[in-house]
Amino acid sequence: MRKKKLKILLSVAVLLFLMGGSMLSFAQDRKMRWIERRADRNFIRQKFNKAMSQYEAAAEYEENLEFRASLHLKIARLYFMIREYAQASEHYREAMESYPDLLGTDDVCEYIDALRFQGNNRQAEAICLNKAYKDIYSRSQRFQNTLEALVMQHSMQEELGFSVRRLSLNTEHSEFWIGNYEEQPFYAISYSKFNDPGKLFFHRTHYYALNETNDPQTAVCKPPKYNDYLRKIPVDLQNGPVAFSRDMSMMVTTVIEYDKKEATVEMADKKFRPFRTKLFYSILQNKKKRFSRYVPIFSQESTASYAHPYFLDDGKSLLFTSDMPGGYGGFDLYITHWDEENQIWGTPRNLGSQVNTEGDEIFPVVYKERLIFSSNGQPGFGGYDLFSVFFDQNGVIPGIINHFPHPVNSVFNDYYMYPLDLRTAYFVSDRKMNTKDDLYYLHTMEDLGIQQEQPFYGMSEENAISGGALLLNGAAENVCSETVALKQYAPEGLLMTLYFDFDSDSLTSDAVRSLEHLADVLSTYNFSELRCDGFADEVGNDSYNYILSRRRAEQVIDFLKRYGVDVKFDIRAHGRIKLTPEEVKKELESKHWSEGIIDWKQINRLARRVEIYNIR
Secondary structure, three states: OHHHHHHHHHHHHHHHHHHHHHHHHHHHHHHHHHHHHHHHHHHHOOOHHHHHHHHHHHHHHOOOHHHHHHHHHHHHHHHHHOOOHHHHHHHHHHHHHHOHHHOOHHHHHHHHHHHHHOOOHHHHHHHHHHHOOOHHHHOOHHHHHHHHHHHHOOOOOOOOOEEEEEOOOOOOOEEEEEEEEOOEEEEEEEOOOOOOOOOOOOOOEEEEEOOHHHOOOOOOOOOOOEOOHHHHOOHHHEOOOOEEOOOOOEEEEEEEEOOOOOOOOEEEOOEEEOOEEEEEEEEEEOOOOEEOOOEEOOOOOOOOOEEEEEEEOOOOEEEEEEOOOOOOOOOEEEEEEEEOOOOEEOOOEEOOOOOOOOOOEEEEEEEOOEEEEEEOOOOOOOOOEEEEEEEEOOEEOOOOEEEOOOOOOOOOOEEEEEEOOOOEEEEEEOOOHHHOOEEEEEEEOOOOOOOOOOOEOOOOHHHHHHOOOOOOOHHHHHHHOOOOOHHHHOOOOEEEEEEOOOOOOOOOHHHHHHHHHHHHHHOOOOOOEEEEEEEEOOOOOHHHHHHHHHHHHHHHHHHHHHOOOOOEEEEEEEEEOOOOHHHHHHHHHHOOOOOOOOOHHHHHHHHOEEEEEEEO
């Protein structure tokens, strides 16, 4: 009996001990959640220093590894938004090392940007190369643009005929937009430290008249003054661009909203959405000469954002950007029309797959039948770039999308243009990192929107339906629309394979020796036609690699011609291609790699090649 009692008492003691540990763990978990919620509230109130200290404390004491990694990712995103890139990159690293799959493609791009914004290009390149060969990244145009930015950062060449000057009115704050009020241009400044990477909204915005003293030709700039009317806009609605109809009878503004009851900074579906934006409008009441109460412009999805309003067609139509359901991915450009009979705005219509991509398209402007917009989903130099396409009353005119060259576009974010005429404009860029977003003045020798030498195209119909990747060059559509294994390009008649260095079309010394030997052999045989097939690896975008693969084939042909080979030559450029898993495995096994250190450029050397075929 005594043994039985002792056994029961021992069981109870163990149970109480376990319950105590569980209760302690529960209490600690509850405390961490409480600290995080307090940090959320402080971040929403823009008490950033206090909020980030609380987030850091929550991460330090979080014991669950998955929760800790998720918290590191959240902190990284927040640091990125307030432009503290050193702290952001450190927390991105912590999250990636703990749970690599936790980071989405946008997270990886922002991690790379955080590193390159600090000048840490070597580490940024290492992350790029580690990810570049995975399908999810090779199909992401934003990732390809980020990679392109690293490659081009120190080799950008200005296009002749384009002159750019930074305006003298710029400050350490964000000058992010120019509008028009009664034919008087005015500009917007955000005095908040917060920097929405999507450029959707800008806290603590003030609007100032853009006077002649602000002209880039003027050495001295007077302090800016408020436009008198803009003072009357409610503060809660001053969070981005403001659109006025030409007759000044209607205004559209941007409001930031979040769940005030919950007051939390959300993390859902690997997307970070602490705030959402909505479009509100007001109609001028003629008798009182005042605008009516601001109301939502149309029914808007609670979980989506709407931003960047722009009137056209004398205020009867409105362009804007949104990530509402049913788009091609990210933020798309939409148009809505005013229903005069019912005095309401109609159902928004997506502008379509020629301009919209799986990335983000923002800040639409129409001038002289040209739609000018920004995109990080079209092929560009990195971040947002500026593009134009012809536009009429029916929408986007099918054809070519024009990419503005450097110095308009850069490896940073270039995201809004305000044309003054067909050869002059203002635009916004954050290329000068220490002053955030700045206004620039552009003068061109040719009209804005004229086709450049290398046209860009939107998504093909097939890819638009599937929400898939971009085709960056119409001529390359059949060969660049998918990645293929190298082995299918080895039919009978293959004479020689030559390999090239990374991002180069120059013949290596080995290639020169091989071609000299081939030329000697060809002179003793009766060949009538040779075909050179050029290839490139997966690093970089499709358009660039298609051109690179062709240049490699041309280099081979030029060498053989100079060596006296007199036959008919045919070129086939295949652009970037993907090694099969077996080929990658073979390359990995061909050398001894230090643990965790793999030179992916070397691994992928088989893709950088030209194959020479005998065509009989």
